[in-house]
Amino acid sequence: MALDVIIVGGGIVGLATAHRLLEQNPNLKIALFEKEKAVAMHQTGNNSGVIHSGLYYKPGSLKAKNCIDGYHQLISFCEEHQIPFEITGKIVVASTEDQKPLLNNLFVRGQENGLEGIRKISVGEMREIEPYVTGVEGMWVPQTGIVDYRVVAAKLAVLNESKGVEMHLGEQVLSITKGQTLSIVETTKGTYETKLLINCGGLYSDKIAQMTQREPLDVRIVPFRGEYFKLREDKEYLVKNLIYPVPDPNFPFLGVHFTRMKRGGVEAGPNAVLAFKKEGYKKSQIDLKELWETLSWPGFQKVAAKYYETGFGEMYRSFSKAAFTKALQVLIPEIQESDLVEGGAGVRAQACDRNGGLLDDFSIVEDAKVINILNAPSPAATSSLSIGKTVAEMAISRF
Incomplete structure (x- = not known):
């Protein structure tokens, strides 16, 4: 039948x-x-277990609608079935003066998406929430949470x-x-x-x-590996909940950030590097056929040409713990290379069209x-x- x-x-x-x-x-x-x-x-x-608020997404888009609706549906589901979760809130940090307009754009977008309680915060207010963070301005997003998916x-x-x-x-x-x-x-x-x-x-x-x-x-899935470090247990006090940078508006990733995990520990990352296999969670995992399919895709070639500087930076951080640490120190200067231990990795399935557009x-x-x-x-x-x-x-x- x-x-x-x-x-x-x-x-x-x-x-x-x-x-x-x-x-x-x-x-x-x-x-x-x-x-x-x-x-x-x-x-x-293999993701970081964040319950996203819907802050980043274009108003009216499928991402915005489904993330905001899904946020409430997920919380109801977890409550109904007694699945542990926490609504922790998060801060988004502008590290330099030229990031302030981008932070403001994000704030306006959050308001357009109907997020309640988001607000701009001063350096002093940021320090009250996350005592070890640094920056020039911040935003508090109360809706964000953590769960083990x-x-x-x-x-x-x-x-x-x-x-x-x-x-x-x-x-x-x-x-x-x-x-x-x-x-x-x-x-x-x-x-x-x-x-x-x-x-x-x-x-x-x-x-x-x-x-x-x-x-x-007309589209192909391009696998991007996101690699994480974890904070040593005796350094987890440096992060209370979630700390994010202002993302690059031209790149569909949120930048390296800190996430307290519902299953324990604090993750730092991820970067975003091309995986040489669709399920390539380690640098050593290579599938030549799948890699060729990615490299020969006209859309990926255009993406690589457009973002080659960003891509090389991400790849450099993948092979250099010191460079990864430096990126994290933008948010928390006290972080030292010795505070980080190797964490896991996830692979993001990112659709790329034939013309070089990374589908947003x-x-x-x-x-x-x-x-x-x-x-x-x-x-x-x-x-x-x-x-x-x-x-x-x-x-x-x-x-």
């Missing part, structure tokens, strides 16, 4: 999508396929399975053939028929999407048989329940 929906990808977005679909129609026959033997093994399980994803998986979702872990999708009424999905363990396929493939979402159409995709917004593309989530990097974890609801509403009209 044919399935109603197959979801590809067992990260938090795929799990949340299944959850929201069942809320709208509990009778749907849904299967979720994840090539790993557990859920949340990639972007979901692996715990959220695990709860979603349990709920989905209890409601009848077939969880196919350790099963990779190999091909998708769209027919007149049904699509045929071949995996490493079998062949399945479905009325609708939803692609939540994260780092491989472009590969999954390409299986569903003959024409070449979430991208969801659909036809009658397929819904492809083609760009869902940060703040996708915060936004996941809202993205899931958005996709579920798109899907449910087909039934």
Whole structure:
């Protein structure tokens, strides 16, 4: 018997999508396929665990809407299922006078996005919140928080399975053939028929999407590795909660920052360097085929030409702990190289179009048989329940 929906990808977005679909129609026959033997093994399980407020995103964009809605939905979900989280607030720091206008732009954007309680703060007020921080001006964002998204994803998986979702872990999708009424999905363990396929493939979402159409995709996922250090336990007093710099408005990353983790410890980072493999969490992990696909993509070549100075700086910090420390000292001068121990790394699935544009917004593309989530990097974890609801509403009209 044919399935109603197959979801590809067992990260938090795929799990949340299944959850929201069942809320709208509990009778749907849904299967979720994840090539790993557990859920949340990639972007979901390797991020810094921040509950984002929606501060940074263009008003009216999918990121702004889904992040702000998702923030409230995530908190409600955690409260309902007794998942530990904290609303800590964060400060955004202008380190130099020429960053003040950028901080003000961010403040205005936060107001436009409906954030309540955000305010500009003086150096003295910054020091009251974070005693070791330095800068010329700051902004307080009370809505930001911390959670362990692996715990959220695990709860979603349990709920989905209890409601009848077939969880196919350790099963990779190999091909998708769209027919007149049904699509045929071949995996490493079998062949399945479905009325609708939803692609939540994260780092491989472009590969999954390409299986569903003959024409070449106009976007490609470029993997950027974000590497972290952790503060030594006896130095964790230097950071109370979350400290962020003013981000470069031309680059889709937030800059190195400090994050107290819900699962313990304080992370410092990340940088943003090209990963030589889609799931390349270490410098030594290289997949020549995937690397060539990235380097030969016309869009990436244009990105590299445009941001080569920034890229070299990020790469230098990747290989130089001293340079990484120097970047962190802009926010907390007391930090010393010896205070940092090697942390983990995550890989961001960043969509890049053929013309060299790094997609700033979430991208969801659909036809009658397929819904492809083609760009869902940060703040996708915060936004996941809202993205899931958005996709579920798109899907449910087909039934």
